[in-house]
Amino acid sequence: MEDLLLNLNKEQKKAVTYGKGPLLIIAGAGTGKTKVITHRIAYLISKKFAKPEEILAVTFTEKAANEMEQRVDQLIPYSYSFVEISTFNSFGDKILRNYGHELG
Template sequence: MSGFSEDMPFFDEPNARPSAPSGIAARAMAARSGHNNAPDYLKGLNPEQRLAVETTEGPVLVLAGAGTGKTRVLTTRIAHILATGKAFPSQILAVTFTNKAAREMKIRIGVLIGEGNVEGMPWLGTFHSIGVKLLRRHAELAGLRSDFTILDTDDVVRLIKQLIQSEG
């Protein structure tokens, strides 16, 4: 058994000492102990949600079913990062899949931290809106002009019909 100390008891042996919490367990206990002095935006979160919100170093994966508070955790985490000065509003990237979800996030964050701060979040939006913003900002790198137009399927069909009609 190289790498293991022979005198250290295995976890289920009678003389095994409980180890001090570390990693995620230590952070969870610290989050619970500071619960009374918590800012208002942290109140009402369960321990797992609070841990996800307050863990600001390194990545956090929030994996949960429908209606379990994932959006609440995400918006509260953004509010916490802003409230603790870990980032400016313009330094946060929050990507959603629908315009409805993006609007909802902006509203929720605005309620938590103030409307003016949300307006300073240009990188909160849908995958498509953020992609367009990046393309417009760096259009020349993609061989485009910054005032390019995006056509959806209906626009393309309408344009082709107009071209065919104009050419007879």
């Protein structure tokens, strides 16, 4: 596995190595958000701060979700399939399909 902090700027490294708890990345187009998020996922798993099945990454488009999956697969090939990466719509749909019956 490549060094996860290689080729990241100071702010990106800070986000990737952020301590415990949720992390929200807000930045403009072309600033490396996807790179930061995928490296953060790999960092959490490689440092054993989280199991792959405990991670949720959501985005707005299917294209972005697919790109995130591909990047995480390159960083951690055997663990990525257990990470939940999806769009907001597909994640909401999954919740309704799995737990909708509990709504009444």
